[in-house]
Amino acid sequence: MIERPRTRTQRWLDRALLALGVVLFVSPAISVFLWMLSLAFKNEVDNLAYPPVFVPSPPTLANFAAVFRENNFLLYFWNSVVVSGVSTLAAVLVGVPAGYAIARLRARGLLLVVLVARMTPAISFLIPLFTLFQALGITGTLTPVVITHLVITVPIVVYVVSGYFETLPEELEEAALVDGCTQWQRFTLIAVPLARPGITVAAILAFIFSWNNFIFGAVLAGRTTRTLPVAVYNVLTFEQVSWGPLAAAALLVTLPVLVLTVMVQKEIVGGLTAGGVKGG
Amino acid sequence: MTSSDRRRLVAFIAPALLVVLAVAVFPWAFTLWMSLFDWKIGSASIFVGLENYVALAHDARFLWSVVRTLLFTALAVVVPLVLGTAAALVFHQRFPLRGLLRSLFTLPMMATPVAIALVWTMMFHPQQGVLNYLLSLAGIGPSEWVYSPALAIPCLVMVDVWQWTPLVMLIVLGGLASLPIDPFEAAYLDGATRWQTLRHVTLPMLFPFVLVAAMIRMIDALKTFDTIYVITQGGPGTASETINLYLYLQAFSFYQVGKSSAVVVVFFALVIGLSLLLFWLRRRADYA
Numbered sequence: 400m401i402e403r404p405r406t407r408t409q410r411w412l413d414r415a416l417l418a419l420g421v422v423l424f425v426s427p428a429i430s431v432f433l434w435m436l437s438l439a440f441k442n443e444v445d446n447l448a449y450p451p452v453f454v455p456s457p458p459t460l461a462n463f464a465a466v467f468r469e470n471n472f473l474l475y476f477w478n479s480v481v482v483s484g485v486s487t488l489a490a491v492l493v494g495v496p497a498g499y500a501i502a503r504l505r506a507r508g509l510l511l512v513v514l515v516a517r518m519t520p521a522i523s524f525l526i527p528l529f530t531l532f533q534a535l536g537i538t539g540t541l542t543p544v545v546i547t548h549l550v551i552t553v554p555i556v557v558y559v560v561s562g563y564f565e566t567l568p569e570e571l572e573e574a575a576l577v578d579g580c581t582q583w584q585r586f587t588l589i590a591v592p593l594a595r596p597g598i599t600v601a602a603i604l605a606f607i608f609s610w611n612n613f614i615f616g617a618v619l620a621g622r623t624t625r626t627l628p629v630a631v632y633n634v635l636t637f638e639q640v641s642w643g644p645l646a647a648a649a650l651l652v653t654l655p656v657l658v659l660t661v662m663v664q665k666e667i668v669g670g671l672t673a674g675g676v677k678g679g
Numbered sequence: 680m681t682s683s684d685r686r687r688l689v690a691f692i693a694p695a696l697l698v699v700l701a702v703a704v705f706p707w708a709f710t711l712w713m714s715l716f717d718w719k720i721g722s723a724s725i726f727v728g729l730e731n732y733v734a735l736a737h738d739a740r741f742l743w744s745v746v747r748t749l750l751f752t753a754l755a756v757v758v759p760l761v762l763g764t765a766a767a768l769v770f771h772q773r774f775p776l777r778g779l780l781r782s783l784f785t786l787p788m789m790a791t792p793v794a795i796a797l798v799w800t801m802m803f804h805p806q807q808g809v810l811n812y813l814l815s816l817a818g819i820g821p822s823e824w825v826y827s828p829a830l831a832i833p834c835l836v837m838v839d840v841w842q843w844t845p846l847v848m849l850i851v852l853g854g855l856a857s858l859p860i861d862p863f864e865a866a867y868l869d870g871a872t873r874w875q876t877l878r879h880v881t882l883p884m885l886f887p888f889v890l891v892a893a894m895i896r897m898i899d900a901l902k903t904f905d906t907i908y909v910i911t912q913g914g915p916g917t918a919s920e921t922i923n924l925y926l927y928l929q930a931f932s933f934y935q936v937g938k939s940s941a942v943v944v945v946f947f948a949l950v951i952g953l954s955l956l957l958f959w960l961r962r963r964a965d966y967a
Contacts, residue, residue, distance in 0.1 A: 403873070420769040421780060424762075427841060428784045434809060435798045451809050489698075497695035500688040509692070516703045518950050520902045522926050523943040524702065526936060527709035530720070550702050557695060582687040611791045613905045618931055628793040632909060635797060642801055649794035660789040664782040667789075668849055 432657075438646030439463070446642045462643035466634070466651065469644070474623065475630035476651075481541060482616070482626055483609040486548035487556075490605050494556030495598055499590055501557070502564035510561065513554040521614050524550050529618060539621040547615040552605035559604065563597025564590065600666045607656050627652045714940035721934065731941035740917060741942065744925040745949070747832060748901060751921055752953075754836040755843070755900035760893055762840065763847025764885065768877075770848065771855045785845040792842070796909035799838050800825075803910070825911050828918035835919055838906050843899065847892040854888030855881075890961045894954065901950050922946050 405413065438446055439462055440455040466472055501509050524547065532543040572589050580588065591598070616626035625633070631648045660667060714731055718724035735741050770781050787795065802810050803824035811821040825834045862884065866876045904923045907913065913920035913928070920928075926946065930939035 403867070417769065417772055417774060420765075421774065424766045424769060425780050425784050428787050428845070431795060431798055431802070431841065432786060432790075434802065435794075438798070438801065447807055449807060449812070451807075451812050493694040493698055496691035500691035504685065504688050506692075512699060512703075516699065518898050518947075518954060519703070519707070520923060520926070520943070520946055520950070521904065522923060522930060522939075523710055523947065524706045526930050526939055526943065527706040527713070528702070529931075530709075530936060533720075546702060549698055553695060553698050553702075582684060586691070607789060611793075613793045613908075614927075628791055628905075631797065632793050635800075635909070642807075645797055646801070649791075649797045653791040653794040656789055656791060657786055660786060661782050664778070664785070668785070 435646050435650055438642050439650045441643060443641055443643055462647035463651070465641075465644040466648045470630060470634065470648075471623075472630065472648070472651070475625050475627050478541060478544075478620075478624060479610060479627040482544050482548055483606050485545050486552045486609050487602055487606045489545075489549060490552035490556040491598065491602055494553050494601070495560050495591065495594075496586065498557045498560030498562075498601075499564050499586055499594075501561040503569070507561075510558060513558050516550065516554050521550070521612075525615065525618050532619065538619065539624065541624050543619045544616055544624060544626065547619060548609045548612065550615075551609050551612060555605045555608060556601045559601035560594065560597055563594050563601075567593050596666065600663070603659060603663060604667065607659060610656060710940045710943050713936055714944050716937040716940075718937040719934050720936060724937065727937070731938050732945070734938070735941055735945060740920075741922075741925060743917065744920050744922045747919065748921040748923070748949075751832055751836060751839075751903070752897060752900040754833070755839040755903070756893055756896045758836065758840045759844040759847045759896055760889060763844045763892065764851050764882075764889060766844065766848040767851035767855055768881075770852055785849065787842045788845045790842075792905035793909055795842065796838070796906040799906070800910050803834060825919070826915060828915050831911055831915065831919040835903075835907055835910060838910065839900065839903060842906070843896060847889075847896060850892040850895070851885060851888050854885050858884050887961070890957065894957045894961075897953060897957065898950060901946075901953070922949075 437453055437455060440458040440460075441452060442455075442459050442461060445452040445455065501507065528543070528547055529538075532538045537543055567590070571593065572585050576585060611628065612626075613628040613632065616624075616629040617632070620626060620629055631645075631652050634645055634648050713724075715726060715728055716724040717727045717730070766784065770777065770784070802808050803826075805811060805821060805823055805826055808824070810824065814820070814822060823830060825831050858881070862880050863876065866880050871879070902923065903921070904927070907919060907921060907924055908927070911919045913924040922942065923946075926939055926942045929935045929942060
């Protein structure tokens with residue numbers, strides 16, 4: 400950036416304008432989350448009050464208690480952990496070698512398949528797979544949900560990891576080759592440890608987008624195999640809608656993702672902008 | 680690299696390729712095939728050729744869903760592009776707490792869509808919603824928000840803009856960081872004002888990045904499902920029923936596999952067609 404000579408007044412004006420811009424962009428982004436917090440920690444009377452009460456006083460945990468009392472929330476939480484965990488792990492197992500090979504073979508054309516998979520609406524995967532799972536008689540278990548989540552996780556991992564391997568110098572691996580390593584050893588002993596940051600980002604992104612996915616679970620899951628987003632949506636439809644528990648449930652679903660995002664912000668930004676990935 | 684090395688590397692790709700074949704390529708082939716049948720789950724399937732497509736061409740409800748999808752997409756691409764580029768110019772400056780503020784700004788795109796859609800649903804509520812209260816503070820009368828057929832789409836666009844402007848910002852910010860410094864120096868030496876530099880140097884050089892953002896945004900906007908499904912279910916009536924919502928209804932409420940497969944094929948053709956159009960625009964921009 401070029402520093403221009405500015406008078407003192409101009410500098411103050413610049414700063415004020417910049418501050419205004421930051422406030423204008425950041426405040427809408429966070430106010431929705433603050434409102435979610437407010438709804439989740441207020442009692443039902445305050446939640447229905449008009450004009451609305453903004454700050455819960457005193458804050459109550461009753462809404463969270465209600466969520467856990469009226470729903471099998473721990474089961475759904477566990478379902479989500481299993482579905483996102485297994486589908487991410489599987490994606491890393493098949494996606495990292497593939498990403499490596501694509502980078503070393505300079506076969507970026509293969510990424511076109513990934514791109515097309517990303518362009519396909521999720522429902523179009525669901526109709527054939529739903530039919531297939533019904534024929535196989537495995538609907539109602541977690542297996543079909545895990546399998547469909549591979550549609551989200553595998554492309555993310557392949558895309559982000561291959562991009563990362565491309566930035567690693569090949570010379571290091573050549574040296575290993577001279578030392579008599581096989582291709583597989585060269586991959587596992589040299590390339591993978593070097594690419595660990597890239598693999599971590601890929602896994603985190605895959606996990607988040609799998610965690611956030613709604614439609615696969617909504618179509619494929621039964622009463623006991625719901626993932627968290629599906630369970631939260633059902634809080635909306637099946638009960639007398641009371642806002643406190645609804646906001647509490649929404650907060651519980653998305654809090655792990657938000658915490659993860661803030662914690663590994665810098666790394667995630669790099670991975671996201673490389674592929675512009677988004678699941679579902 | 681020797682040819683045996685290459686062959687071994689191809690083996691590295693095989694497992695992932697197998698997964699993609701099973702969960703993506705098989706569904707594509709199956710869908711294309713099924714769109715030629717009259718088949719409802721639970722009854723026999725009858726080969727009908729292109730009849731499903733002909734029926735769609737005469738199905739007013741489907742055609743309106745296409746129009747709504749295009750309207751939603753146009754708005755949900757253009758608005759985030761403008762706001763996201765502006766936000767990138769702001770976050771490109773140096774100021775205290777920039778990292779933290781930037782990560783707060785990107786929270787909407789990472790948050791679980793169903794969760795934030797529920798919060799928006801509560802905010803849109805005409806009687807107890809906080810948005811009407813905020814309007815009243817500004818001296819504006821209450822709005823029906825998503826309960827009004829005319830406002831349903833604009834309101835859903837607003838949610839989408841809120842959610843996805845950060846992605847555009849990140850892409851354009853990455854572009855800003857990669858720009859060479861020489862043109863800026865030249866502009867400065869030639870006595871260009873800051874506004875002239877922005878208008879004639881920065882923005883033109885950012886154009887390729889904005890186009891990438893436009894492409895990603897367009898694909899995502901066409902596919903939007905979660906927020907619409909949670910907030911309006913396509914209503915009121917069919918006022919916000921996009922292709923995706925129509926498709927969901929046909930497939931998983933009516934179990935019309937044949938018909939919904941035809942919808943998928945048309946939908947997919949639309950996504951590919953519009954993407955190619957953007958690709959072509961980008962090519963042309965490169966040569967110009």
